[in-house]
Structures are given as structure tokens and as C-alpha cells.
Amino acid sequence: QVQLVESGGGLVKPGGSLRLSCAASGFTFSDYYMSWIxxxxxxxxxxxxxxxxxxxxxxxxxxxxxxxTISRDNAKNSLYLQLNTLRAEDTAVYYxxxxxAYCGTGRCYTDWYLDLWGRGTLVTVAS
Amino acid sequence: DIQLTQSPSSLSASIGDRVTVTCQxxxxxxxxxxxxxxxxxxxxxxxxxxxxxxxPGVPSRFSxxxxxxxxxxxxxxxxxxxxxxxxxxxxxxxxxxxxxxTRLDIK
Numbered sequence: 040q041v042q043l044v045e046s047g048g049g050l051v052k053p054g055g056s057l058r059l060s061c062a063a064s065g066f067t068f069s070d071y072y073m074s075w076i077x078x079x080x081x082x083x084x085x086x087x088x089x090x091x092x093x094x095x096x097x098x099x100x101x102x103x104x105x106x107x108t109i110s111r112d113n114a115k116n117s118l119y120l121q122l123n124t125l126r127a128e129d130t131a132v133y134y135x136x137x138x139x140a141y142c143g144t145g146r147c148y149t150d151w152y153l154d155l156w157g158r159g160t161l162v163t164v165a166s
Numbered sequence: 167d168i169q170l171t172q173s174p175s176s177l178s179a180s181i182g183d184r185v186t187v188t189c190q191x192x193x194x195x196x197x198x199x200x201x202x203x204x205x206x207x208x209x210x211x212x213x214x215x216x217x218x219x220x221x222p223g224v225p226s227r228f229s230x231x232x233x234x235x236x237x238x239x240x241x242x243x244x245x246x247x248x249x250x251x252x253x254x255x256x257x258x259x260x261x262x263x264x265x266x267x268t269r270l271d272i273k
Binding site for chain 2: 074083084085086089098100101134136150151152153154156157158159
């Protein structure tokens with residue numbers, strides 16, 4: 040079954056850390072760029088990071104830069120997000136999503152069609 | 167960052183109605199726009215990519231159009247399962263950004 044399953048969310052105190060995971064199955068994980076998108080309660084979608092298919096390229100949104108680290112393990116079909124120095128405004132459901140990679144002559148790009156999302160994991164930052 | 171403004175923020179419609187949502191970009195984004203549907207408690211689902219192309223498996227009552235800064239998403243005949251929140255998303259430049267969403271309710 041083609042799916043993404045996030046885990047690792049929970050309640051954490053301000054200033055704390057958390058590591059989220061996203062397990063992929065049913066498709067060739069290494070053929071895809073992976074993104075993290077979050078959604079605060081009752082709010083819209085905020086894209087916060089991506090990692091390329093071979094982890095040669097990484098990007099962070101300004102709102103989280105310096106406080107998060109994205110990584111992946113293609114051998115384990117897994118994506119990770121390390122969240123540090125958490126604030127109340129980081130409270131959200133965190134989704135992972137894929138977009139297809141296209142590689143040739145040593146260069147890759149993605150089409151940015153987020154065509155598969157996980158169900159999300161809730162991170163609550165509160166004292 | 168490229169800002170996307172959706173209109174309206176919410177609307178009420180009846181089964182069988184034609185529904186239109188607009189998305190305006192702060193910069194020219196060519197046709198680099200996708201549309202997603204999100205139902206309560208669920209992950210978003212890609213419906214339209216490249217502004218007007220239907221994702222495989224998505225019913226043909228959904229359509230998209232536009233280029234540059236002005237885009238339109240249409241449901242030609244509203245069905246019960248279409249009540250949801252709809253988001254546009256641009257990928258002309260990083261960071262990827264989403265519109266604020268349009269919530270579609272039963273009238």
C-alpha cells in the first residue's frame with residue numbers, strides 16, 4: 040500500500056525538543072523529494088522544509104531556520120524532522136509529503152506536486 | 167515570499183451548484199500552481215497541478231484555469247463528498263506557499 044505514516048509527536052515544554060519520523064511504503068522512496076508541512080490548530084498550511092531525493096539539497100523556511108533539521112535514510116525508507124527550542128507557536132499537526140524527483144547528468148529537480156501526504160502527527164508545545 | 171490570496175474565505179453552496187474559488191498571487195507565477203482538498207481531520211489531497219491539469223483519479227467535475235497572477239478553481243456540480251477546505255499552492259519560487267484556504271459548507 041502506497042502510504043506515508045508520521046510518528047513522534049506529543050506534548051513538549053517550551054524550549055524542548057522532539058524528533059518526528061515519516062515512514063514510507065509501497066513506492067521507491069529514493070525517487071522522491073520529501074517535504075514537511077505543518078498546520079496549526081484551525082489554521083492553514085505552512086510548508087517548512089524539504090530534502091532532495093539524495094539529500095544533496097535541503098531548504099528551511101525562515102520561520103523555523105536554525106531550530107529544525109531535516110534528514111532522510113533511503114535504506115530505511117524514512118524521513119525525519121528534528122525540532123529544537125520549541126515554542127508555543129510550533130504547536131501544529133506536522134505532515135510529510137512527497138514530490139517526484141527527476142534526475143539526469145548529475146542534477147535533480149522536482150515538480151513540486153505534493154501528491155501523497157501522511158495523516159500527520161500532532162506536536163503540542165505547552166507548559 | 168510569494169503571497170497567495172484566496173477568495174472567498176468561505177462559502178455555502180447546495181448539491182449540484184457550480185462553485186468557483188479564485189487565487190491571486192503577489193507575483194507572476196506562470197502556471198506553477200496546484201490545488202488541494204482537505205477534509206476535517208484528514209491530510210490534503212492533490213486535485214489539480216500546473217494550474218489546470220487533473221490529477222489521475224480525480225473526478226472531472228473539478229477543474230482549474232489561469233496563469234500569471236490570477237487563477238480559478240471550479241467544481242461544476244457540487245457533490246456531498248466535496249464539502250471540504252480547498253487550498254492553492256505555488257511552486258514558482260521557494261518557499262512553497264499556500265493560500266489561506268476556502269471552506270466550502272453545505273447550504
